[in-house]
Amino acid sequence: MDEIPESAAPFPHRAGNIIKINxxxxxxxxxxxxxxxxxxxxxxxxxxxxxYVSQNPREAYINYMDLDIGVNKVQGDTCQQAKIWGPRYYNFEKLATVKSAVDPTNFIRNEQSIPPFSS
Known part of the structure; x- marks a missing residue:
């Protein structure tokens, strides 16, 4: 995976990952x-x-929710809150752009979903 640039895909964690823990x-x-x-x-x-794991910041594998990293506490939050924890999982800017186009009302959501830029 480290042959693909971080900016080319939503999953940024590439070089140096030996193991993932759920x-x-x-x-x-x-x-x-x-x-x-x-x-x-x-x-x-x-x-x-x-x-024994990635640090500064500690990161999480996509779909392995870590609510201690951060959550969207209030429905309708802007991307500012999600920007705190979002990049620890994925290329936040790229996915927020897609979310804004595909789900602008933030219908599909959970505690750690990417909100659209417009929310």
Missing amino acids: YLSIWRQNGEEASKRHIDWIRELYNYTTP
Whole structure:
């Protein structure tokens, strides 16, 4: 992948990547205590691996959501908030341009979706 320039595709993480990790915790118990226990556990694992992964900034593989990197907190946020975490996943400017043309009302969205420039 490092033969393709970063500007040519939405996925910028190329040279030097040896491994990808999907941190995942699933639980069936209800309640804040269970959620906190499982989220704390996955954050502990995440912190344990910190010396062995990309840093400054720590990056995430596309479709491996890392809500600690950042989220769109309010529906209708501008791209300013997503620009904080978006480049850690992909070529943010390129995808925001496409999103603006294809989904200008931001109908398709989640906590870490790219908002259109017009939102």
